[in-house]
Structures are given as C-alpha cells and as structure tokens.
Amino acid sequence: MEKGTDKPKTISVCMIVKNEEKVLDRALKGVSRFADEIVVVDTGSSDRTMEIAAKYTDRIYEHPWEGHFGRMRNISYSYAVCDYVMYFDADYEIDAENADRINRLKETLTVEKSVCVTYYSPEQKLPVMLHCISLRDGRRWEGAVHERLPLKDPVLYTDIVIRHVKKEELHYERNVQLFPKLTPEELRAHYWLAAQCYSDSVMADASGWADFFFELAQRGEYDFTDKPSPAVTAGHVLMYYGRYREALKWLEAYLAESGRWLEIHVRSRGAAEGACGRDADAFVGAALSCDEKACNYAVRCALGCGEWVRAETLNQRLKAYHQNSPLFLLNRLRIERARKKEAGRQEEADGNQRVHDCQE
Numbered sequence: 001m002e003k004g005t006d007k008p009k010t011i012s013v014c015m016i017v018k019n020e021e022k023v024l025d026r027a028l029k030g031v032s033r034f035a036d037e038i039v040v041v042d043t044g045s046s047d048r049t050m051e052i053a054a055k056y057t058d059r060i061y062e063h064p065w066e067g068h069f070g071r072m073r074n075i076s077y078s079y080a081v082c083d084y085v086m087y088f089d090a091d092y093e094i095d096a097e098n099a100d101r102i103n104r105l106k107e108t109l110t111v112e113k114s115v116c117v118t119y120y121s122p123e124q125k126l127p128v129m130l131h132c133i134s135l136r137d138g139r140r141w142e143g144a145v146h147e148r149l150p151l152k153d154p155v156l157y158t159d160i161v162i163r164h165v166k167k168e169e170l171h172y173e174r175n176v177q178l179f180p181k182l183t184p185e186e187l188r189a190h191y192w193l194a195a196q197c198y199s200d201s202v203m204a205d206a207s208g209w210a211d212f213f214f215e216l217a218q219r220g221e222y223d224f225t226d227k228p229s230p231a232v233t234a235g236h237v238l239m240y241y242g243r244y245r246e247a248l249k250w251l252e253a254y255l256a257e258s259g260r261w262l263e264i265h266v267r268s269r270g271a272a273e274g275a276c277g278r279d280a281d282a283f284v285g286a287a288l289s290c291d292e293k294a295c296n297y298a299v300r301c302a303l304g305c306g307e308w309v310r311a312e313t314l315n316q317r318l319k320a321y322h323q324n325s326p327l328f329l330l331n332r333l334r335i336e337r338a339r340k341k342e343a344g345r346q347e348e349a350d351g352n353q354r355v356h357d358c359q360e
Helices: 024-031 049-053 069-078 096-108 172-181 184-189 191-203 207-219 228-240 244-268 280-304 308-321 326-359
Strands: 011-017 037-042 060-062 084-087 114-120 128-135 155-164
Touching: 011 024, 011 069, 024 049, 024 096, 037 049, 037 069, 049 060, 069 084, 096 155, 128 155, 172 191, 184 191, 191 207, 191 228, 191 244, 207 244, 228 244, 228 280, 244 280, 244 308, 280 308, 280 326, 308 326
Parallel strands: 011 037, 011 084, 037 060, 114 155
Antiparallel strands: 084 128, 114 128
16 A cells, blocks of 8 residues: 555544453553554553553543443543544453554555454354454444444455464453444354354353254355355354354354355356356455365264264265365374274273173
C-alpha cells in the first residue's frame, strides 16, 4: 500500500476488564507501544486491575457489568476519540515487532474502514483473522457473547499478529449463562456462533445446550462456504481439551457434508465451475485444507476414544480425498501402534485369566 497523503491516523485501544491483575500488565505493555489512547472500562474488579491500568492510562472508567458483552464493548468505544478504534482483551499480547507494524499501518491508512489481524491461541493452534481495528464511524457491537462488530468495506487484511495467553481460569460456564440472551436471528445468521457455543457447552458440561447447538448447526440453512474454518476450529479445541467423543460427533457431521460438497465442486465439476458465487480456486483450496485437517483430527479423536477401527475408516476417507497427504501415513502409524497396544492388553488379560483358571 502506498503511503497516505494525510497525516498518520490515530488509534484508540478499548478494553473491558475485571480482575485481570495476572495478565493486564503484559497486555498494556504491548498496547502502549502503538496506541494513541488507551480506554479501560472496569466492570467491578476486586484486585489490582485498576492500579495496573493507571500505570498506562488515565482514561479509566467504572461501569457495572450488564451481562452482555456487546453492550460493554459499545460503552468502551463510546469513550474513544481517535480516528480508529481497536478492541484488545486483557489476555491478549502483542510483541514489539507487531506493535511496530501497527505504527507503520497508521501511516498508510486512507479509506479503509475495517482492518483484520491474525489471531493465535494455544487452544486452537489455527490462525484466525479477527476484525480488530475499525474506523470510528458509529458501528455498534452485536451479541451478548462471542460478540461481533459488523465488517464494512473497504477491508484491509494485514500480517499483524496478536496472541491469546492461556489463562488458568476458563469462562465456559459464564458464557453458557449468557446463551439465553442470544437471539434466534443471530444464531440463524452465524454458523460460527453455533460452533463456538457448542464448544462452550461441552466444556461447561451443559449437555442440553450442546445438543441444541449441534442440532441447530445441522438443520440450519447455513451456506457451506461459511462452515469449514469454524467447524475445524471447534473440533480442534475440543480435541485439545480431551473431549474426544464430542469433537468426533461434530467433526464427523461436518465431514459428511464436506464430502458431499467436494464431490460436487471438485470431483464432478472441478474448481473452475465456481464455489457458491465466490472465487472458486481460493475457496476450494481452503475447503480442501479444512477437510484434511478435520479428517486428521477425527482420526486422532477416534484413537483417543480407543476406537482404532473407526479411526482406520476415517483415515481411509482422508486418503481418498487427499491422496498425497502425509497425515494419512502418520495416522496409519498411530493406528498400528493403537492396535498393537490393544493386542498387548488383550494378551495380558488372557494370560491373567489362564493363571486365574489354573489357580482354581
């Protein structure tokens, strides 16, 4: 991008926090390298959160928690005065190199209304593009949980990286409490929301909600082009936390649909026919990559459940759709180890039984 003719744009970083003394200093240290203004809205901390925030900014406001993340984001944004506004959570971190990229970005922004950055988390281990920086133009956050800000063109996708720091305290139970505030309209509109809420429900052991979101994802009229990344991410997060059966249920349902889609758009017609109105080559390639990952995760989850026969079937599907995938060979070794381990256990059990029979 060519350098803009106007003076550099400014960025307000807005945060909503509560009892974040363990991670806040690290987050603000990174933010202070590029932010022209830092706004912190505290929703009721009882630890040193506000004291730590005061080291970096005097724009600190107290506001009672309203049980709705979208509203709280809007409150924090209402205090911003810069050209652009960026949300940043207390458990995010940005290093000096990426902070410098944002400083350079401020010198080149001209007509962009939405800026996306790459986001990494230890649970997902998959990069996600976040709409993180927006022109301050009156847009409002939507949603009580897994809140979102409408994307508006022109959109700029950058190589800026933000990382999520794994926290000791997880908030799945808190998220489940906010589910009743989600509207039917937003759930029908966003497949990724159903996927994230399913993962939350499983992790919080809220089986009723998990069933609700799983069924919603299956019967909802979602466009397949919106499914690959959310489906794979949900399955991987659950696998990461050892929830193999729930992850497998989700991944196998997705693989059934992706298989049908790939048959039509890759095998039968070929990529050039188009992918639901989007750029054919780009989306088909992304869909194939997500399908390969989903199948690999499903194999590993089946092994995690002790079902090597099921894993073998899934691995054959992986070979059929991704003939040159090294994951097929790697999984074949995993399955062989699992079979030998099971055979060893069975041999040991038979030996113990023989000893028992002789003693009798």
